Amino acid sequence: MEKINTSIITIGDELLIGQVVDTNSAWMAQELNKIGVWVNRRIAVGDVWNDIWNALDETAKWSNIILITGGLGPTADDITKSLLAEYFGGKLVMHEPTLEHVTYLFEYVFKRPMPLLDRNRRQAEVPDVCTVLKNEIGTAPAMLFERDKKIFISMPGVPHEMKSIMKAQVLPLLQRRFQLPHIAHRTLLTAGVGESFLAEKIQDFESDLPSHIKLAYLPNYGMVRLRLTATGEKKIVEQELDKQFPQLKLLVNEFLVTDEDISMEVVVGKLLKEKNKTLATAESCTGGYIAHLITSIPGSSNYFKGSVVSYDNSIKEDVLKVQEQTLQTVGAVSEQTVTEMLQGVLKMIKTDYAIAVSGIMGPDGGTEEKPVGTVWIAVGSRERIETKKLHFRFERLRNIELTAINALNLLRSFVLQES
Numbered sequence: 001m002e003k004i005n006t007s008i009i010t011i012g013d014e015l016l017i018g019q020v021v022d023t024n025s026a027w028m029a030q031e032l033n034k035i036g037v038w039v040n041r042r043i044a045v046g047d048v049w050n051d052i053w054n055a056l057d058e059t060a061k062w063s064n065i066i067l068i069t070g071g072l073g074p075t076a077d078d079i080t081k082s083l084l085a086e087y088f089g090g091k092l093v094m095h096e097p098t099l100e101h102v103t104y105l106f107e108y109v110f111k112r113p114m115p116l117l118d119r120n121r122r123q124a125e126v127p128d129v130c131t132v133l134k135n136e137i138g139t140a141p142a143m144l145f146e147r148d149k150k151i152f153i154s155m156p157g158v159p160h161e162m163k164s165i166m167k168a169q170v171l172p173l174l175q176r177r178f179q180l181p182h183i184a185h186r187t188l189l190t191a192g193v194g195e196s197f198l199a200e201k202i203q204d205f206e207s208d209l210p211s212h213i214k215l216a217y218l219p220n221y222g223m224v225r226l227r228l229t230a231t232g233e234k235k236i237v238e239q240e241l242d243k244q245f246p247q248l249k250l251l252v253n254e255f256l257v258t259d260e261d262i263s264m265e266v267v268v269g270k271l272l273k274e275k276n277k278t279l280a281t282a283e284s285c286t287g288g289y290i291a292h293l294i295t296s297i298p299g300s301s302n303y304f305k306g307s308v309v310s311y312d313n314s315i316k317e318d319v320l321k322v323q324e325q326t327l328q329t330v331g332a333v334s335e336q337t338v339t340e341m342l343q344g345v346l347k348m349i350k351t352d353y354a355i356a357v358s359g360i361m362g363p364d365g366g367t368e369e370k371p372v373g374t375v376w377i378a379v380g381s382r383e384r385i386e387t388k389k390l391h392f393r394f395e396r397l398r399n400i401e402l403t404a405i406n407a408l409n410l411l412r413s414f415v416l417q418e419s
Helices: 024-034 049-062 080-087 096-109 118-124 159-177 195-201 203-207 234-251 264-275 289-295 313-318 324-329 335-349 396-418
Strands: 005-011 038-045 065-069 092-094 125-127 131-133 142-147 150-155 182-191 213-220 223-232 256-258 279-283 304-309 353-359 374-380 385-391
Touching (some): 005 049, 024 038, 038 049, 080 142, 096 118, 142 159, 182 264, 195 223, 264 396, 279 289, 279 335, 313 335, 324 335, 335 353, 335 374, 385 396
Parallel strands (some): 279 353
Antiparallel strands (some): 142 150, 182 223, 182 256
């Protein structure tokens, strides 16, 4: 079965200068992989005619499918549509069904009081050599072109519009057009161990894998994901992964967090829901970031009750009832302080478990005794509390993220021990 490759071209100066983070290509790659399409090129280019043209030429050499996002707006810097018309030897024409849709959106959905501008009408112009794919929730349609048995599809750069078009039209179209192989993954998450140590521990397992099964190491925030990927006939591939994955889990069992491809906050949420337990947080250095991670999960209201962001010492004293003497003698970043923060939030919000954190995230505020990156974490219940001191060496945001993930993992271990 032929391997079907895709290139993704994202267009926009804002992507190149870091003003906007390209989340489109990551999401598209994940969805394409699910249906058996490999992404072998991801290219970001600015709003420059020659750069876009060269990207189309280059990606067509390597891929069966070229997906393009961006540059379809109503302003002068949006040149993608005009370029595609010239690239495929056509001219721009008004697409009446799209114009009707744009008019409907402005009059009945957006409810704009002013008349439709000419630049808004031009959103309905498309190259006369393309097949129009309707954008149900936006004004710029997607456009499909074909050349030399290659498919080119241009879509808006607005993420929710692109996703809508991909789900409703592009992915089904590709499944109809190509005979796609089955791609299967098995992923587990480890914590408390580096990828080098893991690689040593499982090197014999890795070397014995069949050639069509690949093992990937995906380190992030003190954790390492291990992913097995296989391609081929569905039944055979699934059976082989079902055989190999338990062996991998057994080899790394002492570091295993979950055998699903999910985040730490999802792991903790599932555990609390399963145990019918509740959680609160008392956060100083993370400023509510742990609560943010937890509440980003749908259904978290079943187990998460609230948070106290005690950034200033006065809040630690007045709200969480941390003793003034504790803060004066050992300081806010100390085992005793996070212990009292945890006891205070448990008493205040009345949950089964709590997390408390206090630290120095940087770039300032460190001392010789407590340098930047020093963090104390407490997790526990009314009956028992566990604390941990950590030292991070990164910039402020990463120190905050590492603190949150380590705090959630410490709680996970605590709840499992309680069970």
